[in-house]
Amino acid sequence: MAKKVNMVQKIGGWAFILGIIIALIAGFWPLNTVVTAILIILGLLVGFLNVTGKETTPFLLATVSLVIVSTFGGAVLGNVSSVLQNMLDVLIVFVIPATIVVAIKAVYNLASAE
Helix, strand or coil: CCCCCCHHHHHHHHHHHHHHHHHHHHCCCCCCHHHHHHHHHHHHHHHHHCCCHHHHHHHHHHHHHHHHHHHHHHHHHHHHCHHHHHHHHHHHHHHHHHHHHHHHHHHHHHHHCC
16 A cells, blocks of 8 residues: 655655755856755755654764765865866755754754653
């Protein structure tokens, strides 16, 4: 039997897909304020709507890995292509707000657990 998906989950899923697409396309140009704001808003939506309780740990592990790789691997990609490095930088602009929201939710859940 198919799992029923509610509207909130659909919005979160579309926010994630849209954020990834925008981040990859925006990597071809210098990042501007409008694109940055859109990516931050989409990242916040993903953090609030798309990551459930049991997905928290894998999500945080994946995003921390992505931030570490982008920090240390960005220079290597920059040697290959500045566009690749820029894509990774823009992707981080999208991922960091979601990571902050999910991490705060996880800390709250830990603090409120009995």
